[in-house]
Amino acid sequence: xxxxxxxxxxxxxxxxxxxxLDQREPRSACGSDxxxxxxxxxxxxxxxxxxxxxxxxxxxxxxxxxxxVVFVRGKRPEPATVxxxxxxxxPLLATxxxxxxxxxxxxxxxxxxCSEIE
Amino acid sequence: MRDEKPLIEVERKIQGGDFQSAGDVSSExxxxxxxxxxxxxxxxxxxxxxxxxxxxxVIHAWRGVFKAxxxxxxxxxxxxxxxxxxxxxxxxxxxxxxxxPPHIREMGFGAGYGLSNMKKCSDRLExxxxxxxxxxxxxxxFLGL
Numbered sequence: 001x002x003x004x005x006x007x008x009x010x011x012x013x014x015x016x017x018x019x020x021l022d023q024r025e026p027r028s029a030c031g032s033d034x035x036x037x038x039x040x041x042x043x044x045x046x047x048x049x050x051x052x053x054x055x056x057x058x059x060x061x062x063x064x065x066x067x068x069v070v071f072v073r074g075k076r077p078e079p080a081t082v083x084x085x086x087x088x089x090x091p092l093l094a095t096x097x098x099x100x101x102x103x104x105x106x107x108x109x110x111x112x113x114c115s116e117i118e
Numbered sequence: 119m120r121d122e123k124p125l126i127e128v129e130r131k132i133q134g135g136d137f138q139s140a141g142d143v144s145s146e147x148x149x150x151x152x153x154x155x156x157x158x159x160x161x162x163x164x165x166x167x168x169x170x171x172x173x174x175x176v177i178h179a180w181r182g183v184f185k186a187x188x189x190x191x192x193x194x195x196x197x198x199x200x201x202x203x204x205x206x207x208x209x210x211x212x213x214x215x216x217x218x219p220p221h222i223r224e225m226g227f228g229a230g231y232g233l234s235n236m237k238k239c240s241d242r243l244e245x246x247x248x249x250x251x252x253x254x255x256x257x258x259x260f261l262g263l
Contacts, residue, residue: 036231039166040238044158052226056173059141060226063148063169064162080138 001025001111003068003091006047009105010095012070016082017091024091026067028117031103035060042066043114049102053077058084066090073098124187124194126150132175132182134201137225140176143184144169154188156261164193164259167239170232171197171255177222178202179252193259203249211237 004021007014014021026047032038033051042048044065050057053075061069068091071077076094077085085092095102107113128150130143147168151161168186175182179201187194204210210217211233218228237243240257247253 033226034229034231035226036170036229036235038226039170040231040235044162050226054137054225056137056140056225056227059145059169062145063141063165065158 001106001109003047003093005109006068006070006106006111007093009109010070010093010097010102012093012095015071015077015092015094016085017068017089020068020089020091024067026111028112028114029103029106030114031072031099033099039064041114043117046114047106047111049099049106051075051099053081055081055084057081058088058090061085061090062088068093070095070102072102122189124189125154126186126188128184128186128188130184132172132179132184132197132199134176134178134180134182134199136176140173141169144172147186150188151193160259160261163239164195167236167257167259168195170235170239171195171257173227174232174253174255175199175201177218177227182252191261195255195257195259197255198252199254200252203251203253204245204247205249207245207247 003024027045029047030042031049045067047068048066049070049072070093074096148165179199182199185196209215213234214230216228216230222228241260242258244256
């Protein structure tokens with residue numbers, strides 16, 4: 001599944017990294033509002049779904065090689081968050097769906113969780 | 119091993135409470151480790167531990183100094199801060215325990231995984247802390263362990 005397909009499944013808006021959507025394919029995904037959890041449990045090349053919008057989300061994504069970030073339940077990131085994402089080449093999507101539904105729709109389409117992959 | 123000369127030495131200041139720059143030091147470290155050519159999985163665990171240590175200074179301390187010595191087969195990191203120190207180290211290592219205030223938790227930190235993440239990612243972790251003075255975190259990472 002490419003990030004372009006993720007965008008369509010979640011009817012998401014692209015906030016950064018439009019040009020990367022076709023070439024990025026997450027191996028797995030995780031949904032979390034706790035960055036230390038993300039650091040502890042997320043595999044590389046994963047997609048993060050989160051309600052957090054501050055620049056530390058992008059820092060965390062950079063540290064563990066996340067493939068992209070989806071903001072859920074209509075949250076809009078701070079301008080500094082988008083700026084950092086552009087610099088670090090981390091695509092950002094925004095969906096109106098709440099966390100559970102956004103994760104559920106991706107899972108139904110075959111995107112596995114981080115504990116289910118090698 | 120003690121007399122070995124590092125390939126690269128990095129020393130950077132960390133400012134407590136500065137969330138705009140928080141992560142800059144770990145980000146720079148990651149770039150350096152990638153340039154040296156360390157395996158991705160090794161780089162990842164070093165960088166996660168470094169980032170947790172850097173964030174701890176930003177969240178809890180007044181200021182700190184981050185030092186990394188990068189050798190061909192291992193990495194030594196010291197993060198020395200002036201700050202409140204840790205009153206109960208055993209408690210601080212418990213997953214889920216945190217003294218971070220609500221505004222830090224709203225940012226997604228302060229879940230109480232910082233120290234356990236550092237322990238998990240490093241091959242050796244030492245913490246020297248004095249209440250009211252500060253905390254020194256020393257970590258070593260060995261390639262191929």
